[in-house]
Amino acid sequence: MSKLSFTRENIMKVCLSVLAERRLGIERDLNDITDSASTETKSSVGDKHETARARMQEEQARLQQQFHEIKTQEAELEKIRQINIEEKVSQGSVVFTNLGVFFIAIALGKLRLGQDHIQVVSARSPLVLKMIGLKAGDAFELNGTSYFIKSVK
Numbered sequence: 001m002s003k004l005s006f007t008r009e010n011i012m013k014v015c016l017s018v019l020a021e022r023r024l025g026i027e028r029d030l031n032d033i034t035d036s037a038s039t040e041t042k043s044s045v046g047d048k049h050e051t052a053r054a055r056m057q058e059e060q061a062r063l064q065q066q067f068h069e070i071k072t073q074e075a076e077l078e079k080i081r082q083i084n085i086e087e088k089v090s091q092g093s094v095v096f097t098n099l100g101v102f103f104i105a106i107a108l109g110k111l112r113l114g115q116d117h118i119q120v121v122s123a124r125s126p127l128v129l130k131m132i133g134l135k136a137g138d139a140f141e142l143n144g145t146s147y148f149i150k151s152v153k
Contacts (some may be wrong), residue, residue, distance in 0.1 A: 006118065008085070008094055008153065013110055015077055023070045026063050033060050037069055054111045071105045080105050088153055089131045091123045098148040104128050 033056050083092040094103045101118045108120035121128055130140045131149070139148045 006094055006101055006113065006116070006153070008092065008103075011094060011111075011118060011120070012077060012081055014113055015105065015108055016074065018108065018111065019074050019077070023067065023074075026067045026070065030060065030063050030067070035068070037130050050129075073108070076106050084113075085153065087152060088133050088135045089128075089149070090133075093153040094118075095107060095131060096150040096153070098150065099145070102127070102131075104131075 013136070037053065037056050073087055080092040083090075085093055089095055089104065091104050093104050095104065101116070103118055103120045104123050105120055107122040107125065110117055110119055123132070127142055130142050131147075134140060134149055136151045139146060
């Protein structure tokens with residue numbers, strides 16, 4: 001595991017890149033739905049048309065919600081970028097444990113940084129709630145699994 005690739009700024013860039021990619025996909029899907037709705041002509045079977053239109057509106061609402069969530073996550077990452085990291089585990093920390101590396105920020109899941117992987121987890125996740133306030137050398141247990149904190153960056 002190369003600690004150089006696990007700088008907070010490198011992790012932040014990867015997170016923002018993943019979110020930007022997702023946002024662009026949602027924007028593309030929203031544009032496709034808008035185009036489909038505007039080009040669709042009413043068929044002779046009215047119920048069929050109304051059902052299709054309702055489905056498109058539901059899909060559009062779902063995509064708009066996802067878009068809003070991504071924008072919220074991007075804003076959250078920008079706030080985290082401003083946080084000064086302390087020795088204790090807190091939001092914005094990169095935590096090296098015996099079972100992997102965790103970036104405490106948003107719920108994004110497992111990301112790849114070069115040859116290494118990192119778990120990007122929300123500060124509200126059960127794992128992080130157990131870690132908050134701990135420091136290098138501390139240990140904790142979650143669901144029968146023992147974790148040892150090697151370092152906090």
